[in-house]
Amino acid sequence: xxxxxxxxxxxxxxxxxxxxxxxSEWCGKAPILEEDIALANTALDLMGQTQLWLGxxxxxxxxxxxxxxxxxxxxxxxxxxxLMVERPNGDFGHTIMxxxxxxxxxxxxxxxxxxxxxxxxxxxxxxxxxxxxxxxERSADTVIALGDGTEESHRRMQSALDLLWPFSGEMFxxxxxxxxxxxxxxxxxxxxxxxxxxxxxEKTLREATLTTPEDDFAHSGGKTGRQHTEDLGHMLAQxxxxxxAYPGASW
Amino acid sequence: MSKEWPLWEVFIRGxxxxxxxxxxxxxxxxxxxxxxxxxxxxxxRNEGVSIWVVEAERIAASSPGDKGPxxxxxxxxxxxxxxxxxxxxxxGAM
Numbered sequence: 001x002x003x004x005x006x007x008x009x010x011x012x013x014x015x016x017x018x019x020x021x022x023x024s025e026w027c028g029k030a031p032i033l034e035e036d037i038a039l040a041n042t043a044l045d046l047m048g049q050t051q052l053w054l055g056x057x058x059x060x061x062x063x064x065x066x067x068x069x070x071x072x073x074x075x076x077x078x079x080x081x082x083l084m085v086e087r088p089n090g091d092f093g094h095t096i097m098x099x100x101x102x103x104x105x106x107x108x109x110x111x112x113x114x115x116x117x118x119x120x121x122x123x124x125x126x127x128x129x130x131x132x133x134x135x136x137e138r139s140a141d142t143v144i145a146l147g148d149g150t151e152e153s154h155r156r157m158q159s160a161l162d163l164l165w166p167f168s169g170e171m172f173x174x175x176x177x178x179x180x181x182x183x184x185x186x187x188x189x190x191x192x193x194x195x196x197x198x199x200x201x202e203k204t205l206r207e208a209t210l211t212t213p214e215d216d217f218a219h220s221g222g223k224t225g226r227q228h229t230e231d232l233g234h235m236l237a238q239x240x241x242x243x244x245a246y247p248g249a250s251w
Numbered sequence: 252m253s254k255e256w257p258l259w260e261v262f263i264r265g266x267x268x269x270x271x272x273x274x275x276x277x278x279x280x281x282x283x284x285x286x287x288x289x290x291x292x293x294x295x296r297n298e299g300v301s302i303w304v305v306e307a308e309r310i311a312a313s314s315p316g317d318k319g320p321x322x323x324x325x326x327x328x329x330x331x332x333x334x335x336x337x338x339x340x341x342x343g344a345m
Contacts, residue, residue, distance in 0.1 A: 032256075034277050038291040138287055145280065 004180040005118070006060045007080065008187060010070070011177075011223055013053030014081035017071055018232070019102060020046030021239050022089055031092050038138065042099070045131040052124045072243040076233045083222035084167035086232040093146055093156035097164055100143045100204065103136035105171045108196040112188025121186060140204045147208025158210050169218025172197075258307040259285040261292075263299040271303050279304075 024043040030036035054067035079086075085102060089095045110132050113125035146153040172194045181187035205212050221227035242249060256278040262271035274293050279285035285304040294302070313321060325331070 032278065034279065034288040034292060037295075038288065041291050041295060134290075141284065141287070145284070 004177045005186065006057055007177045008181050009053050009057035009060060009121075010078075010080040013050050013057055013067075013070070014079050015085055015102075015106075016046040016053065017050040018079070018081040018235070019085040019099075020044075020050060021235060022085065022087075023095065023099065025089055026092075026095065035092075039095075042135050042138075045128075045135070049124070049128045049131070052127070056120055056124065068243075072240045076228050076236060077225055079222070079228060079232060079236075080225055081222055081232075082167070082170045083219050083229055084164060084170065086222065086229060086235060087164070087167065088231050090160065090163075091156055093153065094160040094163065096139055096142045096146065097157060097160035099135070100139040101164055101168050101201065102171075103132060103139050104200040104204075105168075105193065105197050107132045107136050108193045109188065112193065116187065117185035136200070140200070143204055143210075144208045147205070147210045154209065157208065161205070161210055162213055165213040166215065166217050167219050169216060170220045170223060173218065173220055173223070175224060256280050259289075259304045260307050260310060261285075261289040262303040262305070263289070263293055264301040264303075265299055267300060271301065274298075276307060282306075 020043045023039050023046075026036065026039045027043070028036065030039055050071065051067050054070045058065045058067055058070055084098060087094075087098060107129065110125045110129040114122055114129060116122040116125065143157065147157040148154070172190050174190050178187065178190060182189055202212065222229075222232075257280075258276055259279055259282075260276050261274050263274050264271045277285065277288050277292055279288045282304060286302050289302045289304055293299070
């Protein structure tokens with residue numbers, strides 16, 4: 001089922017592309033120099049992974065498109081990232097909370113993908129899992145430091161968590177694409193990733209003295225492409241304008 | 252309590268068998284974060300296999316004012332350099 005694989009690779013690549021672009025927006029203006037560089041490193045890691053996932057997606061699609069074509073010449077409705085990663089950065093606390101909720105999902109996902117029946121998928125996952133492991137270590141530590149920090153940092157982290165919580169459920173919603181890849185052994189079972197995610201999140205939030213929201217309502221539509229938020233359009237306008245204005249420009 | 256994070260001095264070992272070398276400094280709230288920050292700021296291009304950090308204020312340093320009495324007496328004492336020994340060829344480079 002090549003179409004399902006293409007779709008699935010877009011989901012992986014678009015998550016890393018959109019989140020990577022979002023955090024690159026902090027470059028040069030993060031609260032302190034050290035965080036600025038650390039965030040830029042994470043953004044670059046995610047861009048590197050994007051190149052591999054979208055590169056493979058283009059290969060699987062075999063319509064002569066490249067990873068760059070997929071990144072710069074698709075419009076909003078063709079993107080398959082979860083809604084959470086396209087959210088605007090907000091304050092630093094919101095950025096870090098979003099990063100943490102994603103990293104806690106990304107690491108076990110990549111870990112599972114290392115055992116993919118598709119050798120190419122397994123190889124990309126193997127390369128990415130070390131990066132994701134560091135991302136999670138860093139974002140979890142920062143969530144704890146800020147959550148259990150000053151009154152203001154605690155308040156900001158709690159409000160970031162409350163805002164982001166309804167966006168976290170989409171990462172675990174499954175559809176026919178997930179089912180097909182699970183059956184063929186290419187992708188791991190999301191229902192097994194969920195408890196790992198929950199354990200990391202609960203432990204970290206407890207240490208951060210934050211209250212986990214109880215509502216399990218989940219916004220959805222990003223990963224299936226049914227409906228993105230208007231924020232993705234604004235982001236793409238900025239990310240893609242050069243290729244759109246000067247088609248084929250390179251350096 | 253100061254709102255500024257303390258300054259840390261960073262030492263990195265480039266390869267196994269070499270000693271740690273001072274590479275610079277950075278700010279961090281605690282030692283663990285200092286090591287993570289050092290990883291992100293100073294090992295982006297494969298520079299290291301091990302990181303040490305130490306709070307800058309914990310380093311005791313000699314005072315520049317003592318330069319004369321501290322170091323000048325070591326001048327012109329060539330007999331302290333092991334250049335008067337014949338080293339057998341088999342020893343090779345030392």
